[in-house]
Amino acid sequence: MPEKFLKPYDPSGTESRIYAAWEESGLFNPDECVKQGATPSDAPPYSIVLPPPNVTGKLHVGHAYEDSLQDAVIRYERMRGKRTVWIPGTDSAAIATQSRVEKDIQKKEGKNRHDLGREELVRRVAAFAKESENTILSQIRKMGASLDWSRYAYTLDEKRNEAVTEAFKRMYDAGLIYRGHRIVNWDPKGQTTISDDEIVYKEEKATFYYLKYGPFTIGTARPETKFGDKYVVMHPDDRRYEEWKDGQTIELEWINGPITATVVKDESINMEFGTGVMTITPWHSMIDFDIAERRELDKEQIIDEYGKLLPIAGEFAGMKITEARDKIVEKLRVKGLLVKEEPYTHNIATAERTGGIIEPQIKLQWFVDVDRPFVISHSEIPGIASGSTTTLKALMHTAVESDAVHMPQEGFRKSYFHWIDNLRDWCISRQIWFGHRIPVWYGGEQIYVGTKAPSGEGWTQDPDVLDTWFSSALWTFSTLGWPEKTKDLSTFHPTSFMSPAYEILNLWVSRMILMSGFHLGQVPFKTVLIHGVVRDKQGRKFSKSLDNGVDPLDMIDKYGADALRMGLLVGSAIGSDISFDESKVKGYKHFANKLWNIARFILDNTQEVDISAPLSTADTEILSAHEVLTKDVTIDIEEFRIYMAAEKIYHYVWHEFADKILEESKPILSGADQGARASRAQLLVTLLDRTLHLLHPFMPFITEEIYQSMPAKEAAFLMVARWPA
């Protein structure tokens, strides 16, 4: 027996050695598995693409949880004999990374991005990204993740950029990407558009003003936007305003003098709210914009990109809206236009990354049209026939509705449909510098869309970059070599399994379905299992401001990766939030040691006994109980009850195997009956061997380490040994 068994289990020394051995064997790569005979060449494929972590620093326990879950699944499938591949990667996360680096530079050097210039800033951001990437990849290795590093991808690498530009061009050619003046979420602080999903709503106490607008009283929380309001809107069924007709014009005294206003009757008005009458500011309000679009009304800009009032505001021009508000209210009061004011609580939109208060603006941007019908040439999605006419929205809906994308959690399914049904066109251009540059060139009146710059003089490329989710949305197939028709693509796509946090169900999952559906006529993955967010013991999110972050590496140093994996997986129903409890991790470190001691006992007591002896009846019974466990655990994993599978094995190992079987074996092993001894020795070795198999997806390191010391091994590594049937 190796000497190391004489001491308590030492994860730190073992884990790095084992991981190096795995990596060196090449067996994370399915092609290598086939070559080495570990997997039959005609075995069914099973693929997972790692949700690429953002290169914005280092990993947190949330990533550790995600890695544990996927690694358990992929290791199980590999042991089932499938051709498994788990593809690693990282995400440039355009806006998140750039704003992170910009903040750093601002703090340390007092410079902003314009001081540095585009080239220099991008260089600095890329350097930071590279550094994070290295940190992150080493962290993932420490977790024991059995990723095929030979297929590593980065959203901003050359291959992925090719996929992005190609995808853009194809969608543009199909009329699904267009450039247009539409209202977008403008972040005056970050000086960029952001998507609906990058908005955080914050409650704000404000004042609600009632203003005299000719014969009407209108309500508003934003008097500073009202300068240009020349449409007064009410519901067509509102009896109170029956005498006013749609299109009728009225003269009235307004903030900066007399104006002509037009009455608009529109059903979008809520009669119950305020006075039932409002004026609209289409340039700075989503709702107003919709009304203006529908009724073809004029739109006028009041506030500029920096949140300052434009000349239309007259004497208030150039003021920041926040300081202008009080002054404008005062003027209204003086002019007798202020009827009353009352306190009011509402949610204001702020930018997630910069904290800036969102000011809706009409801007010329690039959009993905989710409602425009197009002909899908090839489709494998049930309910959408090849050659039929569909829309991106229908595609996203049908993929899940038809169960082509299996979403077993009913709650998340509902929430997905709810989101899809309310979806608006997706603004994909961002006014930042780090990311995939929009593959569009302008030459005078001409527009050129292509994967490379057009030949000839006088073309300038669009300065904007794409929303980071555009490249992430291609992830399941860009990682497999698309747009080339690679063997990987035909073998491993659609991927088998995806497990994102519910936070990015809409941001990412739906958009992967969109892209994969349009470009391949396939779903991106067959099963999506949404998991929860890891929180601290008080149920709070991990954040820098609370300083409650837990570094997975600290946990690994203290307890080992196996213990961390178990601590995260066991007792955490997938989908609900996970409270991170260090004491739990500690408990599973003890469990690892327990297993270690079981192995020591068995290896020590079976060395001088013939372990090929036939089993006794009693021993066969114990073995068949183990088979029941195996069956149970197998079903649990198949149905993604990973947490239950792990707990069952835990319970078996400690309270059945160690407490009962081992204890009862002691007198037999030390007894005089040679037959019984041999039989029992054989039983224990078999049990240990099979248990290691079952436990391996959850605790890969210690199980592999013990396996390497087993008297007879079926495979070079437990990692590629067969799952017991």
Added chain:
RNA sequence: GCGCUCUUAGCUCAGUUGGUUAGAGCGUCCGCCUCACACGCGGAAGGUCGCAAGUUCGAAUCUUGCAGAGCGCACCA
């Protein structure tokens, strides 16, 4: 406002299709360094499974209502 989720031991959480004395980790108390393991062993305390009603032979598990916590979406100017 609409939707979703949660409420089980002192703490953090499991409990798969309703079925025997409701589980795990940590914590607490008592006794043990028993020749695999003190990262351990033996024993103990601790839960009217948020509240109320209903369905059922039987409910932590299904239905309804109520209370509390959290999340998502949409924002009403």
